[in-house]
Amino acid sequence: MDKIKVLIVEDFVHTAEALRRNLLSQSVFEICGFAHSVEVALSMMRQQQPRIILTDLGLPDGSGCEVIQAAVRANWDCDCLVISIFGDEMRVVEALRAGAKGYLHKQSSPNDVSMAVLELVDGGSPMSPKIARILLSKFPKDHTDTSGPDTETGLSKRETEVMQLIAQGYKRQEVADRLSITLGTVGNHVHRIYSKLGVNSNTAAIVAATRKGIV
Amino acid sequence: MRWAIAFAISSLVLALSTWAIVQLPLSSEWLTQGTHKISSALMCPDRPKRCQPKDYVEVTLPDFPDTTAMNGRHHATYKIAATADHKPSGFPVLYLPQVSDSVLIWANDVSISPDRNSPMHLQHNWNRPLYAPFPGDVFNDPDVTFTIHLQSYELHRVSLYPLYIGNGEILEFASKMHLFYRVGTVRVAYTMAALGGIALLCLWCTRRHDQAYLWLAAVALAASAVAAHMVIPNALNRIPYWWATWNSALIWLFYSTLRFSMLINQFDHPRSVRGLFWFCIFATAALVIMPEAQFRNASELVGLLCGAMGLYALACHVRAWPRARWWQRLHVPVFGLAGGAAVAEYIYAHIDPMLAQTHRANLAFLILFGALFLALIGHLARTLTQYDALTRSMQGTIERKTAELAEAQERVLEAEKANALAEERRRIMLDLHDGVGGQLVNVLSYLNCNGSADPIVHGSLEGALHDMALIIDSLEVVDDIAVMLGALRERMEPLLQRHGIEMHWNVTGVPELSDHPSKTALNTARTAQESLTNAIKHSNCQNIFVTITSDAITIRDDGCGFDPGKAGRKAAFNSGLGLKGMRHRARENNLTLSVHSSQAGTVVAVGFSESSAKGDVTAVTDHAIQ
DSSP states (O other): OOOEEEEEEOSSHHHHHHHHHHHHTSTTEEEEEEESSHHHHHHHHHHHOOSEEEEESEETTEEHHHHHHHHHHOSSOOEEEEEEOTTOHHHHHHHHHHTOOEEEESSSOSSOHHHHHHHHHHHSSOOOHHHHHHHHHHSOGGGOOSSSOOOSSSOOHHHHHHHHHHHTTOOHHHHHHHHTOOHHHHHHHHHHHHHHHTOOSHHHHHHHHHHHHHO | OHHHHHHHHHHHHHHHHHHHHHHSOOSGGGSSOSOOEEOGGGGOTTOGGGOOGGGEEOEEOOOOOOOEEETTEEEEEEEEEEEOSSOOSSSEEEEESSOOSEEEEEETTEESOGGGOOSSOOOOOTTSOEEEEOOGGGGGSSEEEEEEEEEESSGGGGSOOOOEEEEHHHHHHHHHHHHIIIIIHHHHHHHHHHHHHHHHHHHHHHOTTOHHHHHHHHHHHHHHHHHHHHHSTTGGGGSTTHHHHHHHHHHHHHHHHHHHHHHHTTOOOHHHHHHHHHHHHHHHHHHHHSOGGGHHHHHHHHHHHHHHHHHHHHHHHHHTGGGOOHHHHTHHHHHHHHHHHHHHHHHHHHHOGGGGGSSHHHHHHHHHHHHHHHHHHHHHHHHHHHHHHHHHHHHHHHHHHHHHHHHHHHHHHHHHHHHHHHHHHHHHHHIIIIIIIHHHHHHHHHHHHHTOOOHHHHHHHHHHHHHHHHHHHHHHOSSOHHHHHHHHHHHHHHHHHHHTOEEEEEESOOOOOTTSOTHHHHHHHHHHHHHHHHHHHHSOOSEEEEEEOSSEEEEEEOSOOOOHHHHHHHHHHHTSOSHHHHHHHHHHTTOEEEEEEETTEEEEEEEOSHHHHHHOTTTTEEEEOO
């Protein structure tokens, strides 16, 4: 099976190296290059045509959103994941709306990044309390249909409950216990909320296929 | 039905006022009826000293003779016998204040006005007086007979007004005075009317929304056209279509009067007005294309049309009587009197042309125009009142809007300040995130990659990173403590996993910190972070229970506990972030801090409300659970 080409866009060398090591712990990934600026990233993206781009948002010559938008416009399958330090959720949401498929914490845990990528399969991107709070404010209350079924633009009653619990600091399993639903259902709700924000399920499909290959 | 009643009442009012007008003893003595004597002394009542009996000769006016009509002109011959007690002093003249277009005079069969017998139509201004001097020896014979032959197209113009025989100098002075008061006044009034019409037209041009000015201008200008025939008679006959113009002006005079009256009284009968308008247009066109020979009959129809419009105007007022105001009701008697005067004049003209000169028509116009100008003054007064009310309203609105604008500006300024503050916070946050945060992560990554991570260095770096995250949280979310604690939990998750501790999270209410300073949320989160870090690193616990209510945050572990007094002193010496720091933050932010520790574990509670502070007298004190 072909390896998945990954481009890492990160201006801090050691952070980029740590990401590379974590990714290469899974043989399915292939690092096609490092970029330390937007300009270099765009150039390498055209040359290497990576399948996945891991990009920081604060780059010396611009924002990682420019890379994300270029990936959205690419004529090959190319998805972006944002590498973020916590505390920057507002910018992460902007990146998600620009077309990023999810986000990862740079130093969140010793777990390697590849596993974090694979976690996306279970329910799209992770959702922190702050992101949940931001998203609750992004969906207008008029469009938040808390009584009726799901709609294209608003949140369903269950999705709103999930978001409110996540915003209060509950983990996914706790949310599932409190709402008497399964963990997968919580993941589905989160995934749907991201979809309504403009994030589609391509990433999940790709990673799911990748995971099958690994397992 | 209402219209029928209104017209019936209007007709009744008109009949009554006509009867009343007819009863008025107007100046019929000026006419050539009866046989009473007129003396030239009447012409100078203010200067009797200048009119001595020897200056004039008394005559007796004859009755109106039978007239003959030849070539469309009326002819009348008067024979007047004068008996002079003595010869008039000075240069004797026969003074005729008002005569017809053509006049021939003989004194004892001697012609004294040979040049006035023109076979052509004379364009004589019949308002002007005529002085006919005659030889002084005429009065050598005490009985003198004057023969006066008059010709005119108009029947009433062949009437003979009081004449005077006497001293030419005296009579000239008297006639000039008379001319000044009568003809001169008429011309001044005419000029004023014409100028008034033009002024109203200009006024309407500047205030086009007020049609009252337009219609009153039309009234004044149409009246000027009608009156021109009286002011400069005979001279206008040469103008083509003059009679069509004159009759049309009369029609539009009545129509404009009607429209003005309806406008200022707010009568709304658009169909009738539209119908009358087109009828007037039709009548005007008919007059223009009509042969001159038909004008006499046409004038009768014009008179009827004008009368009908007057009756309609009166009926409108009568119909509106029940809901009209007092000044509007005044129009009914005024229109009634004016209409009565006009009808009386019209009736007289058909009974006896001589009676048509009783000036009742003048009375009608006087009443009508007086009423119109009074209505205009009322209209102006109402307009000014409305203007004042509007101005007051506008001033109130302006003051209100100004206050609203000031408030809006204040809000905008506050919003700008808030935006600037938010922008500055965001800039600091991004600087921290991308700069300090990036460097910290970079160093951590370096240590991890090289496998040489000193636990103390690693822990310090992670602590710095967590503290930076809290600062960023406080910059972005200053009042949502639940979200801050949720983010704190998320960041503490790797540490919990490393120590194999399970966290039990329970949110039953969200603390409301809007009344607290913005740093309260940050300090609360720092206190919670310190408690969690202590529990994780020092208590050897297996579980941490975090409960968030609207009043307090409670962090409980099942670890080995500690001595708060010793721990506090130790923490104070080491980093300042231990219990002493927690107490200091709690005191600074008006929070209550309660720490209970025993061998079964430690409970740290941070309270927000006043009641929690009052209920716990040992707030901000530490004691061990026995």
